[in-house]
Amino acid sequence: MSEPVKFPYDFIGKILISQQEIEHRVEEIGRQITKDYAQTDRLLLLGLLRGSVVFMTDLMRNIHLPITLDFMSVSSYSGSTSSGFVRIDSDHKTNINGWDVILIDDIVDTGYTLRTVQKLLLDRQPRSLRLCALLDKLARHRVELSIDYLGFEIPDYFVVGYGLDIDEKGRNLPYIASVDMEKYNQA
Numbered sequence: 001m002s003e004p005v006k007f008p009y010d011f012i013g014k015i016l017i018s019q020q021e022i023e024h025r026v027e028e029i030g031r032q033i034t035k036d037y038a039q040t041d042r043l044l045l046l047g048l049l050r051g052s053v054v055f056m057t058d059l060m061r062n063i064h065l066p067i068t069l070d071f072m073s074v075s076s077y078s079g080s081t082s083s084g085f086v087r088i089d090s091d092h093k094t095n096i097n098g099w100d101v102i103l104i105d106d107i108v109d110t111g112y113t114l115r116t117v118q119k120l121l122l123d124r125q126p127r128s129l130r131l132c133a134l135l136d137k138l139a140r141h142r143v144e145l146s147i148d149y150l151g152f153e154i155p156d157y158f159v160v161g162y163g164l165d166i167d168e169k170g171r172n173l174p175y176i177a178s179v180d181m182e183k184y185n186q187a
């Protein structure tokens with residue numbers, strides 16, 4: 001018999017944001033969105049796969065309005081470094097023309113991902129477009145970007161949990177934790 005697998009992983013560093021803190025903040029954002037969009041009957045939550053999924057499923061249950069869900073899949077990362085080039089792997093299905101769209105991602109690092117998708121969506125003429133992210137590493141932005149609904153600003157660590165991964169690992173942790181890169185690279 002082989003050893004049972006280790007979980008949580010050895011490479012988990014510090015817990016930066018607890019499950020409770022996330023829960024509380026997501027409620028606040030949901031309340032704000034509920035207030036801001038009280039007049040619309042065409043609210044679309046558009047999430048970027050796969051990192052935003054956990055955030056989105058919690059957020060949508062804190063928005064007390066009719067909503068439609070859709071997703072896009074984009075990639076710019078391999079491992080823990082941004083390539084700057086953003087590829088659309090799969091597009092959304094809804095025709096967003098005339099919709100109030102909230103574009104949702106897990107984290108903003110350089111900002112290339114949200115900036116690129118934002119430009120693309122604006123060409124498709126939504127009625128409005130706002131940006132929402134759970135986390136933001138402000139110090140690392142390479143492009144001008146303002147996030148309308150932000151969960152937390154964090155320092156320049158690579159983090160996992162609550163949907164965020166490193167090479168697909170760590171998405172199902174209920175908190176946000178830093179990755180101990182030395183340990184990760186040994187594994």
Ligand code: IMP
Nearest residue numbers: 051082108109110111112113158159164
């Ligand atoms: P950006 O295009 O450089 O802003 O990177 C944003 C994307 O990179 C996000 O959608 C994440 O998928 C990924 N990313 C950036 N930083 C982290 C991190 O610390 N942990 C996990 N994923 C990250």
Ligand code: MG
Nearest residue numbers: 048049050051
């Ligand atoms: Mg992502």
